[in-house]
Amino acid sequence: MALKIYNSLSRKKELFKPINAGRVLMYVCGPTVYGSTHIGHARTYIAFDIIRRYLEYRKYKVKFVMNITDIHDDIKPGTDTREITKLFLLDMQNLNIRPADVYPRVSDHITEIKKLVDLLLKKGFAYKKDGAVYFDVSKFKDYGQLSGIKLKQVKTGTRVETDKYERDEPIDFALWKTGRPGWHIECSAMIFKHLGEQIDIHAGGMDLKFPHHENEIAQSEAASGEKPFVKYWLHTGLLYINGQKMSKSLKNYIEVSDLLKRYDARVIRLFFASSHYRSQADFSEKGIKQAQAGLAKLDSFPEGHIDITSEMDDDFNTPKALAKIFKAKKWVPELESVFGLSRRHISVPKRVRELVQKREQARKNKNWAEADKLRAQIENLGFSIEDTKQKTKIKMS
Numbered sequence: 001m002a003l004k005i006y007n008s009l010s011r012k013k014e015l016f017k018p019i020n021a022g023r024v025l026m027y028v029c030g031p032t033v034y035g036s037t038h039i040g041h042a043r044t045y046i047a048f049d050i051i052r053r054y055l056e057y058r059k060y061k062v063k064f065v066m067n068i069t070d071i072h073d074d075i076k077p078g079t080d081t082r083e084i085t086k087l088f089l090l091d092m093q094n095l096n097i098r099p100a101d102v103y104p105r106v107s108d109h110i111t112e113i114k115k116l117v118d119l120l121l122k123k124g125f126a127y128k129k130d131g132a133v134y135f136d137v138s139k140f141k142d143y144g145q146l147s148g149i150k151l152k153q154v155k156t157g158t159r160v161e162t163d164k165y166e167r168d169e170p171i172d173f174a175l176w177k178t179g180r181p182g183w184h185i186e187c188s189a190m191i192f193k194h195l196g197e198q199i200d201i202h203a204g205g206m207d208l209k210f211p212h213h214e215n216e217i218a219q220s221e222a223a224s225g226e227k228p229f230v231k232y233w234l235h236t237g238l239l240y241i242n243g244q245k246m247s248k249s250l251k252n253y254i255e256v257s258d259l260l261k262r263y264d265a266r267v268i269r270l271f272f273a274s275s276h277y278r279s280q281a282d283f284s285e286k287g288i289k290q291a292q293a294g295l296a297k298l299d300s301f302p303e304g305h306i307d308i309t310s311e312m313d314d315d316f317n318t319p320k321a322l323a324k325i326f327k328a329k330k331w332v333p334e335l336e337s338v339f340g341l342s343r344r345h346i347s348v349p350k351r352v353r354e355l356v357q358k359r360e361q362a363r364k365n366k367n368w369a370e371a372d373k374l375r376a377q378i379e380n381l382g383f384s385i386e387d388t389k390q391k392t393k394i395k396m397s
């Protein structure tokens with residue numbers, strides 16, 4: 001069996017073959033630190049945490065880098081980005097998301113970014129205008145390969161200074177604005193520094209495919225002359241709430257810290273793992289309650305083994321893998337190692353344990369009527385029992 005990954009670049013599932021056998025260089029676009037972490041972030045970062053864990057489960061040595069965008073149009077001057085970053089990392093920890101190997105910040109990489117901008121100017125891919133530097137998309141013939149946007153639509157000399165564009169069109173974008181970098185260049189600079197000029201996996205939410213990731217490819221391949229900059233592009237389906245994308249700008253978000261007050265991180269992880277990472281996720285109280293009930297069921301399963309590699313090898317199909325686990329009624333070690341769910345051992349109340357002991361005695365004495373009566377009492381307390389040769393197993397019903 002071999003791992004296949006859906007590559008947004010080819011729009012196909014492809015056999016996974018990293019640049020260096022056995023090693024994976026992985027980069028995920030991190031948060032813009034101007035507010036609290038919302039569950040749209042949780043959706044994307046839990047998905048890539050499961051993918052990273054599965055790659056490690058498949059014995060790849062993964063180097064995982066996530067940037068922190070602390071310079072951006074959306075960040076108002078005076079914002080305490082260090083404090084917001086600290087809270088973000090705490091939210092990640094509370095969601096049992098494994099930490100990245102490096103969390104580079106834009107503000108610590110100004111020298112690297114400036115060097116890259118200079119190189120693009122020197123190579124003729126960029127030009128200066130009114131104190132800013134723009135990338136000239138018409139010079140990069142492969143522009144549009146990820147998003148499918150056609151370069152021939154480009155009107156030369158049209159440019160945007162803002163980090164996010166209004167329309168999906170090829171347009172010259174700012175590498176450097178007066179006194180600070182544009183948004184897209186940071187990821188190229190950080191990837192070059194921490195991972196190299198060519199990497200295996202670049203990931204982020206679907207909303208970043210255009211223009212952010214398209215621009216990253218253009219800058220990086222223009223600067224290094226190496227192709228492809230990224231072998232596999234992975235994008236998560238966005239999280240919606242009441243039919244709208246959950247985002248800070250729309251102010252319709254639920255904070256991770258608030259949801260964690262009401263639900264265990266395990267419930268949140270199971271909720272997201274129950275749909276495929278590429279499909280749109282819809283948040284609802286009903287859905288999260290279902291995950292809660294599902295988790296109680298998983299906790300009640302006896303430990304055992306079943307193989308979920310064929311499901312996970314098929315573009316990390318977590319819903320199929322979970323369906324197989326539920327069908328087999330076994331607590332498998334992958335729930336912990338891949339899904340990041342630690343097992344909660346149910347504590348059986350003293351009263352239930354006493355009734356079970358009494359029932360075992362009754363069975364020894366072949367007093368079946370008494371044993372049945374005791375079973376009914378146990379079930380009334382919310383537990384069920386299963387008789388095996390060696391002992392009586394108690395489960396939460």
Ligand code: AMP
Pocket residue numbers: 029030031032033039040041043044203204205206207208236237238239240245246247
């Ligand atoms: P931001 O903080 O908006 O820069 O986003 C950081 C990361 O979270 C990016 O990879 C986004 O694609 C992802 N993200 C933001 N909002 C959502 C959402 N509603 N659903 C899924 N991912 C999201």
Ligand code: ZN
Pocket residue numbers: 029030187212
């Ligand atoms: Zn990025």
